[in-house]
Amino acid sequence: xxxxxxxxxxxxxxxxxxxxxxxxxxxxxxxxxxxxxxxxxxxxxxxxxxxxxxxxxxxxxxxxxxxxxxxxxxxxxxxxxxxxxxxxxxxxxxxxxxxxxxxxxxxxxxxxxxxxxxxxxxxxxxxxxxxxxxxxxxxxxxxxxxxxxxxxxxxxxxxxxxxxxxxxxxxxxxxxxxxxxxxxxxxxxxxxxxxxx
Amino acid sequence: xxxxxxxxxxxxxxxxxxxxxxxxxxxxxxxxxxxxxxxxxxxxxxxxxxxxxxxxxxxxxxxxxxxxxxxxxxxxxxxxxxxxxxxxxxxxxxx
Numbered sequence: 001x002x003x004x005x006x007x008x009x010x011x012x013x014x015x016x017x018x019x020x021x022x023x024x025x026x027x028x029x030x031x032x033x034x035x036x037x038x039x040x041x042x043x044x045x046x047x048x049x050x051x052x053x054x055x056x057x058x059x060x061x062x063x064x065x066x067x068x069x070x071x072x073x074x075x076x077x078x079x080x081x082x083x084x085x086x087x088x089x090x091x092x093x094x095x096x097x098x099x100x101x102x103x104x105x106x107x108x109x110x111x112x113x114x115x116x117x118x119x120x121x122x123x124x125x126x127x128x129x130x131x132x133x134x135x136x137x138x139x140x141x142x143x144x145x146x147x148x149x150x151x152x153x154x155x156x157x158x159x160x161x162x163x164x165x166x167x168x169x170x171x172x173x174x175x176x177x178x179x180x181x182x183x184x185x186x187x188x189x190x191x192x193x194x195x196x197x
Numbered sequence: 198x199x200x201x202x203x204x205x206x207x208x209x210x211x212x213x214x215x216x217x218x219x220x221x222x223x224x225x226x227x228x229x230x231x232x233x234x235x236x237x238x239x240x241x242x243x244x245x246x247x248x249x250x251x252x253x254x255x256x257x258x259x260x261x262x263x264x265x266x267x268x269x270x271x272x273x274x275x276x277x278x279x280x281x282x283x284x285x286x287x288x289x290x291x292x
Contacts, residue, residue: 063204078260079204079280134209146205149212149258 011116011175020183023190025122027182029175030167032087034094035111038102040080047105055101056084066143066158075145075158083156088112116175118182121165124189129157129166131185137166151181200266201278205259212258218243219251219265222285247271253281 010031012018017029038060040048053059056074058067060082066075073085086094095110102108120128129137133148133155140146140159147156153174158167170178198210220243225235244250247270254264263281268274 079262079282081260134211136207147259154258 011172012179013176018179020186022183022186023124023193025120025124025128025186025189027179027186028119028121029179030117030119032089033112033115033117034086034088034091035115036084036095036098037077037109037111038074038082038084038098039107039109041104041106044105045080048102051102051105052082052098055098064144064146066145075156077145077147077156083111114172115169116172116178117167117169118179119160119165119167120182120186123164124193125166126163127189127192128182128185131188132181133157138163151177153178153181198273198275200254200264200275202256202259202262202264203278203280203283204262205256208256208259212256213264214255214257216253216255216263219253219281219284221253222265222281223288249276254278 007015009015010017010029012029017031019029020027038048038052049060052074056067056072057069058072058074060074061067061076063076066073068074068085071086071091074082075085077083084094084098091097092112094112095108099108122128126137129135132150135146135148135157137157137159140162142159142162145156145158147154149155150157150168150170153170155178156169158169159165160167168178168182199207200210200213202208220239223239225232225239227236229235249267250270251265251267254266256262256264264278265281265284266278267276269276
């Protein structure tokens, strides 16, 4: 193994993940995520469902769904398409592990360095996302994911706990822009709460 | 404008990109004898009805599916939206 003297940086360019607390809302950069997209090949629905479930421990979720157990999480991204998540530290080779089980039933693409994830937590998380996107978040139950546009960036918004805990996956190359959008909305929510508590 | 996505429910039109007449999915056979005429019509001729119109919309900021949306061009009322793949399959195409 070559002994590189390279230090890993987060999507925002720092050595440690960024955490911001604004008026009761916490925005956390989450770098420890390995991602791989999984697409069904034509006519292989049953084979893909069975092989993917054998590795992930859960069935591939239906429209807008998220499912997960142990290290794996998987969410629906489009008809016949899913995104698989796992901790980066232990599953850096996630696409290889997936491809080894699904074989010719599905196409797997490495996505780890294409996305940045920010988790937003707080009792006004709903108000924050209402300022940022056109999703009807109030109706999104826990364990659902929807893709939408936040400040012109295509993002996945993940509901972890309705009304309180959300995650946003955005393009990694625009991490600073997405972070700026989240922070600006959080400040706006915080100001409103002071004026209209 | 709200588009009733067949899988995801009502979604803001901002998330979609408009392509045009849904007839674009009926691409003619390029090897047929009258291919030149058929492609001329396919590329240049469009109906421009005041009323019900079928058009292609792409859910770019969503699940990336193509929809065939039936819209009233006079009132902008959207009457229905179907997955373009389902429409093509109903016409006997393989996908």
